[in-house]
Every structure is written in C-alpha cells, then in structure tokens.
Amino acid sequence: MSADTAEPSPAAARPPHFLEQIIEADLQAGRWGGRVHTRFPPEPNGYLHIGHAKSICLNFGLARTYGGRFNLRFDDTNPAKEEQEYVDSICRDVKWLGCDYDEGPQAGGLFFASNYFEQMYRWAEELVRKGKAYVCELSAEEVSAKRGTPQTPAISPFRDRPPDESLRLLRAMRAGAHPNGSMTLRARIDLASPNFNLRDPVMYRIVHEHHHNTGGDWCLYPMYDWAHGLEDSIEGITHSICTLEFENHRPLYDWFIDAINEGRGPDSEWGPRIHHPRQIEFARLNLTYTVMSKRFLLRLVREARVKGWDDPRMPTISGFRRRGYTPESIRAFCEDVGVTRQNSVIDVGRLENACREHLNRIAPRYMGVLRPLEVVIDNWPAGTVEQIACVNNPEDPGAGTRDVPFSGKLLIERDDFMESPPKKFFRLAPGAEVRLRYAYWIRCVSVEKDGAGNPVRLRCTYDPATRGGNDPPDGRKVKATIHWVSADHAREVEVRLFDRLFNAEQPGARTGDQFDDLNPSSLEVLRARVEPALAEAVNTARSDEPARVQFERLGYFATDPDSRPGAPIFNRIVTLKDLWVKEQKRG
RNA sequence: UGGGGAUUAGUGUAACGGUAGCACAACUGACUCUGACUCAGUUAGUCUAGGUUCGAAUCCUAGAUCCCCAGCCA
Helix, strand or coil, X not given: CHHHHCCCCHHHHCCCCHHHHHHHHHHHCCHHHHCCEEEECCCCCCCCEHHHHHHHHHHHHHHHHCCCEEEEEECCCCCCCCCHHHHHHHHHHXXXXXXXXXXXXXXXXXXXXXXXXXXXXXXXXXXXXXXCEEEECCCHHHHHHCCCCCCCCCCCCCCCCCHHHHHHHHHHHHHCCCCCCCCEEEECCCCCCCCXXXXXXXXXXXXXXXXXXXXXXXXXXXXXXXXXXXXHHHHCCCEEEEEHHHHXXXXXXXXXXXXXXXXXXXXXXXXXXXXXXXXXXXXXXCECCCCCCHHHHHHHHHCCCCCCCCCCCCCEHHHHHHHCCCHHHHHHHHHHHCCCCCCCCECHHHHHHHHHHHHHHHCCEECEECCEEEEEECCCCCCCCEEEEEECCCCCHHHCEEEEEECCEEEEEHHHECCCCCCCCCCECCCCEEEECCCCEEEEEEEEECCCCCEEEEEEEEEHHHHHHCCCCCCCCCCCEECEEECCCCEEEEEEEECCCECCCCCCCCCCCHHHHECCCCEEEEEEEECHHHHHHHHCCCCCCCCEEXXXXXXXXXXXXXXXXCECEEEEEEXXXXXXXXXXXXX
16 A cells, blocks of 8 residues: 555645745745744535635645644634534545644644634724724615715715714624614725725624524624634734635735734734734636536535535535545645636546546456346356456555456446447457456357347357466457456445536536536446455445445446445446547547 | 736646746557556647837737626625
C-alpha cells in the first residue's frame, strides 16, 4: 500500500498562483507579522459540494504551504435557514477531505459566528454612537422601492435620526420589543453610491426564531456584510478568501472595520484598534454536467429526485464519498484545476480522471460479471474444478495473488459476445477464440438461443495448452482477454450503476430550468455475479471507509453503506476508460 | 443605461517588456493476459483595431464579448 501515501506536494511543482503570490508579497513586506491564517466559512444551510471542496483545499493548502493555520467557522447568522444536521455534515466532510481544523499543524479551530453576537452588538452600538449607523423603520418593500437606480440615489428618511434615539430603539429591538421586519439597523454610508451595497446597507434585522447554537438568546441577527469581516477580525484571519461575487462587497468589508477603528487607538475611549484582514476573491469551481447551487441541490433532495444529500449521483462531498471517491483524488483534482479570477467550467471528466488515477494505484482487482451469458466448455473434464491464480494488482507487485475457481460452466459478460461482430470486435463470436483472463483460451463452437433469438448459452472448447492464459506453443494469437466467473461458484451481489445526473453539458441552458435536463435513467440496479474472493474480502473490510476495488475491465466499485453482512452492494465509482465504446460511437 | 471584474489551442492554466509553455481532451503509433495502465508523437492559441518600443500576451488608447451587483440571503 505504499503507493497510497505518494501524494505530490502541491505547491512545489508549479509556479505560485495569484493568491500565493499575494501572500508571499505580504510575507515579504512583513504584514501580519509573518502569519498566514485562513478559514473556510460555510453557512450551515445545506451540504457541502465539490465547489466547496475547492475552497476548503485552497484555504487549507495555503495554511499548510506557509506554515499557517486554518479555521472552520460556521457563518450562522440566519436561523431561518440553518440546522444542526448541516453543521454536523460539514464538520464530517471537511475532516474527510483531510483538511483538519482541530488537529495537526494547521489546526486553527472550530468556530461559530453566533458566538460573536455579543461582541458584534457592542460594536454596533459604538457605530450608532459615532453617528455611523441608525435605526430605520422602512419595511423591506419600502427599502426596495426607494433603492433608486444606478444614476439616482436611494431615499432613507430615518438616516438623520439622532444617535440617542437610534440607540434606544436598537436596545428595544434587541430586547424583543418589535416584530420581524418592523425595523432594521442600517449603516450610514452613501445613498448615491453606484455600488448598491453601499447605499446604507442593513446591519441587523429582527428574526424571532430559534437558532441551532444560541437558541432563543437573540432576536436580532447580523447581516453577512456587517458580520463577516468582524468574524475574520476576531479570529485573526490574515487572508479572507471568498468567491468573485463578493468583490462588490469588499468596500463594505473594509468600511465596517475602518468605522470601528475610527477614533480607536492606544489611549482611546473606544479601545484599541481591531485587526483588519484582507479580503481576496477567486473564481468558484464550475463543472460540466453538474449543478452546484445549494438551492437546487436542496430541491433535488426535497422533491426526492435523488435519495438524499449523499446520493452517489449528487455532486456533494458526501455523495462523492458514498460513491467511493477517495479524498486524495478530490484533493488532486482541486490542485489540478488551478486558482484564478477567471470564470470557467471544468470538464467533469477531469474529476473522473483524478479518481481513476488514484484508484488504479490502490484498488485490488477482482472479476465480476454484470450481465451474465453462460458458457459451457464441452471438452472440460466433467466435475473438475481448478483453482486459478490471479494477480491482485498489477500496479502493486506486493499485492500478491488469489485463487479463483474455474469449471466447465462459466459466466461471461454479454457485451463480450457478438453473433455477427463488426470488423474491429476482438472478443467472442462464433468460431472465434479469446483468452479468459489468467485461465485458458476458449473457442466458441455454437450458440444456443431463446425463442426470441437471443443467445442464452455458448458452447465452447478450451485448449489445455493455454493453461494460465499463456500463449500456446503453436504460435496462435488472440486479440482479446475477457473476464469470467465460474457459474456454480459465483456469488450474487447488488450493483448500482450511475450515469450523469444531467444530460446537458450546461444544465438549464436550453430552457432556463435545470430540471429539464435531468437524466431520467441515471441509476441502474443490477444483480451481478462475482468471484467468491470478493464477497469474502468485503466482509472483512473496515466499515468507516468503503472497500474500493476494480472489477477487471468494468471499472472501480465501492461498497455502499446499504450493504448487509453476506449481502454486499457495490456502487460503480467510475468506469475504466473504454476505447471500444468510443470506437462504436464513431460508427 | 451606472459600478465592479474577466478575456492565451476544444477545455483549463503558465509566461509579470525578450524563444508563447504545461495539463486534460482529440488524433497517430508502440507496449500489453484489463480495448485499462504506461510510453512516444501530431493537430491546435494571445478578443479586435490603433499606438509606444529594437522587441508587446504583457504598457497606452478606443472598441467587442462574457460574468457579478438594486434580499431585512450568504
């Protein structure tokens, strides 16, 4: 298993990307006292997806590269959407990815924005007293109506309310004296700014709702723009990395911290200045044939179009985990796609490739037949069973061999036989000869069919001189090797095959509704027949991680948690590359 | 229409005034007891138009295209 540990050190092999360049320049300039401290700040309102994985790996990787720390922080400022279930799943996913926030050299810790509510509130009162914030009694609809246009300013009739009065109202808001939506605390910035985010943004709104962490302590909840920079500041974050759509929010991020710091200093009545991190934006990950929005994924789950957040077809981290992806391969993928400020769409095939690359190194091989076709070997000595030694992993010489029983009644893959094969079909056909992997060469002498004309049994002969699958002395050649199982020894197992969830490269591009591009047949469940050693290996596997194996010539498979003792279920993680499929599509 | 960003082979991504390189995809071929893996090779690119310069993907000017922004979401 030594191949498993070989993961290239990411930042070493390539030129530094723009974030690394920024950090190196900051380090060079002595900013932050040489510290690097990053964070991943999810809102617990859904499960993490592969796009989040990129952000997690980025933030954690930066901390690792520069000997810094990495925090996991829940940005839990909206109780209406957040749940403990999501908190739990996020913690698990981040750890599974190998980005440990509470153990190891990068451990910065686990935090909740909601634990800072008291501190944030004190700063809010400070801004009110400084005349930088005021209580506004406009309704949401009125604010919207008075937003103005890019050219005309917004209108806010309460912005000149005296600080004392705002302070009194703010305290009443906090005390629960007012219903949802009746008033807000707003920052007094610039009603005419072409950046709408600066048109006196809301800092606090009233939400009478139970919070997963603070329970009923608060009915006043901070908005993202007010809260986020403060969270970063409190934790001593140096580089606050977020996605491109927050670019227009950066002036606000800076404004709030500057507003708090105004008048602060060593001898100030307000206290010392607070830490001011730097927000930097990068382009989020997009994948072909994939929808990444949490809202949409939630809909898939709620409308039962998939079996849950961890359905192996979902682009969630838990979905990939259940499907059988390794964290190593997801990390390698995130490293591979790079970090820039350009919007892009990555070919989902690259994720699959990263997975194949890792699994090829570590997955033991077995033989299994998905759609069986019976083969009877006419000249096989009746009643005899031979044990065939099979290589466990050609990529890993230390993996050894196992015995697979061989007999006169076999099962092969339906796709490996064609009655009237095209020119480039090298497998079994009437009169044709193939190698059974590690076993013998067989020749098809006749085909038995059912009433509908479908082949149900192949009658073949074997060549004893090809024992072990080796070339016979007469110099004969075969162009194909196929997999097989002994019919009477094979175990039946459930296999789940997945196709992409969407038929369109960019779901929703056609009609505007991503649901219109859902692939109706993205799941196929089969009863497959596998060699006995596989069934045994699975029973002894650890339960916290799936057993991952290669079915020779078919793909990589992982045991699903639905498995029961003696009744394993295999998810196909990804197929092997298949040039024959490509050849067929070419026509 | 206002503001903020981005444009380099099919897709991604380097090159930071000095030979446009890499990965994936595609296509050839070699190897092969997995039509896998591996290896070798081929095709193919600086959004446009001007300018500065001995020299421009890089700097300047003008334009084009795409993305984001008018939640009491994050």
